[in-house]
Amino acid sequence: MINIRRKVLITIVLFFFLGESQAQQTVSTSGIIHFQKKVNNHAQFKNMFDDQTPQGKRLVDNFTKMTEPFDTFYFSLEYADNNTLYKPEDYFESKNILSEITAQNTVFTDLDQKHAISAMTIFDKKINMHEDPMAIKWKLTDETRDIAGYNCIRANGVFGDSIYVVAFYTEDIALSGGPEHFNGLPGMILGVALPHDHVTWFATKIEKRSTSDSLQREFAGVKISRSEIPAYLKKAVIPKIKIKEEMFDRIMY
Template identity: 25%
Template sequence: MKRYIILITMVLFSQLLNAQDNIKAISKIQYEFKHVDDTSQPDNPYVEDVFVLMSQDVSIQKSLTVQNVRNSINDMIYHPKKNEQGMVVFGVPKIDKDASSYEYLNNIKDKEYVLLNNIYDTYYIIDQDYPVINWELLNEQKIIGGYNCQKAKGLWKGRTYIAWFTLEIPQSFGPWKLHGLPGLILEAEDEKKEVSWSYAGFETVKDTVGLINYPKKAIKTNEAKFNKLYDALKKNPDAAFKAAQAASPTGQVMLTNMYVTGFSSGKHKKENYKAKVINNPIEILKK
């Protein structure tokens, strides 16, 4: 666990200081995401708490664990707490679920969908196909979180999803790439029950924490190129860190930017389970 915390801590804080466009969010929804990423271990899914910040035209999905660690680093830097020896203490938040530093940004007005990530001080905008799902509206209804919801069915990249959306929140968003209904998606699950997002709360956003940020001076790339860079980082993190130092104008990588991106504890062995073989992607079809 210490290794996970160090790796997460090393990446997290940088995006707070590097934004060129701050779009004010008006609402926020939280989900518990589950994914059976190793079919030989259906009882050991990837489990992550995620939240989606939304304006009327743009949404961004982030990891709640990553956000909690980022907030803790922020407190450590700007509101330091010291122990009896006078040393600054980092208040590590409880990490009992998986975490990924990928952020998913959906601009429905400009039909743009990208992944956001960084490797040390270098930021990347990772292009994606814009997800267009032809939803079939169904007559079935139920209440989720106090909201009246309607059932819909749609196909995306080899999986058929059942989604529950509410007209009471007229924002055409949802988790991940699921969107395009006439109201907010509160829950969704594929028909094989291998991928799901369960409703965990909705609220309006009234303060400056609710900002949707585009990274500053980011490099546009694709998933294959980014994954190649990240794989090289995992194989030789010391060399990657020295390269980041050499590329820095000051010869240093700030604490706030020392964060290894793309790290997911869900791909590692958990208690009482063997190491995973990731053999069941969310997107079964690439085209």
């Protein structure tokens, strides 16, 4: 009787530790995530221009006729040692000025030091910024969905000038990072939607891998602060085309 009880106890203990070991093995700390970024061009044009005026309506109509309804871009996010590096996987020229400016965005984030270095290309001029990661006020929910084979939890957030963001993160990747400047959740962000700006990022493939390579931390270009970006954009963009003033504060992603 004692031997039977002992065998049962040993079986339970082994099952517990094996289960714990397998659970730990599923949590990834290094790898690469492939993201698809999608932009609704026609909806963005209506945000950019005042289509209540004759001139604004003409601009919206013209841009709608000369562009595809959506732009699709592909980025990768490498993660290791609690650092992330977001960069484009390919590039194509977009007729949407917002898409064109952000099509080559590259962002290195040190999640331990809470510091980010990002690079943008604005009409062939490269600029880079050293900054704190974007501060987002998150509220977790009970909603879940599958993204690229990972169970993800929904979070709703607000950042900047009351910009609403929806994100989905997984606890199976043990970094609180995400695409672009999105971060700050209890796991890796695999999906992001900015409803007002008509932009989404969703992971399409995730590769777990061990790496000893250091992620790139420095980028070419003129150094500039985030607060200087709106003025820089106005100077670069206004000679080309008039857009709503408020949009210059949002051209970061």
